[in-house]
Amino acid sequence: MLLGLGIALGVAGIGFLCWLLFLCAVYAxxxxxxxxxxxxxxxxxxxxxxxxxxxxxxxxxxxxxxxxAILVSSHDPAIRGAVSLLLVMPAALAGFGMTLGFSGLGDMGTIPAHLFATFGALCVGGAAWTRLCAIQAA
Incomplete structure (x- = not known):
């Protein structure tokens, strides 16, 4: 009973932290x-x-x-892409670190853990990129 509760609360806690990371990735x-x-x-x-x-x-x-302000006022896709990329890189780095930390909780080897962390960085960076691209130029 208690083991099942601990596992369920652990999964819920990790899920909450991942949701919080995706929500706040733009502000990294x-x-x-x-x-x-x-x-x-x-x-x-x-x-x-x-x-x-x-x-x-x-x-x-x-x-x-x-x-x-640059994303709202610029109509040039190159400028918008460059600014978005500069704002997304710290979010991807945070996603890499968080996913690598989560993969360290289990008995995962070094290479699979880094592959998993790279996938996490791509997911978090992609989520931040999507939220930044939703900002429309005026």
């Missing part, structure tokens, strides 16, 4: 930029922690707004 690039700016400002300048966090949040918001 602004989050990545915000984290990099925050750590860089905190490590290499004399900023306090709160100022570095505020600078990181501002940089992430700027990337999000600028990326969506």
């Amino acid at each position: 690039a602004p989050l990545f930029v915000a984290a990099m700016v925050c750590t860089t400002f905190y490590d290499h300048t004399m900023m306090s922690g709160s100022h570095a966090i505020l600078a990181g949040i501002a940089a992430g918001i700027m990337v999000l707004v600028l990326g969506q």
Whole structure:
């Protein structure tokens, strides 16, 4: 009884995390930029922690707004494709890491785990690409 409940809750938890990853995949690039700016400002300048966090949040918001503004205002497919690709790459990297972590929960070998993680990266990157391509040019 308890073993079945544990398995069911484990599958539900992994399913919830995958759903959350697919939902938030579009925001991976602004989050990545915000984290990099925050750590860089905190490590290499004399900023306090709160100022570095505020600078990181501002940089992430700027990337999000600028990326969506370019996607909305541009009619050139090459520019839209390049901006979408730049916004999708961190999402695909997050999908790779998460899928590789999930495959490490079982007794999977190294090569199958990396193949499975590559498939996960393609799925998450494709989902983010689809959501970004849904943004219509004005």
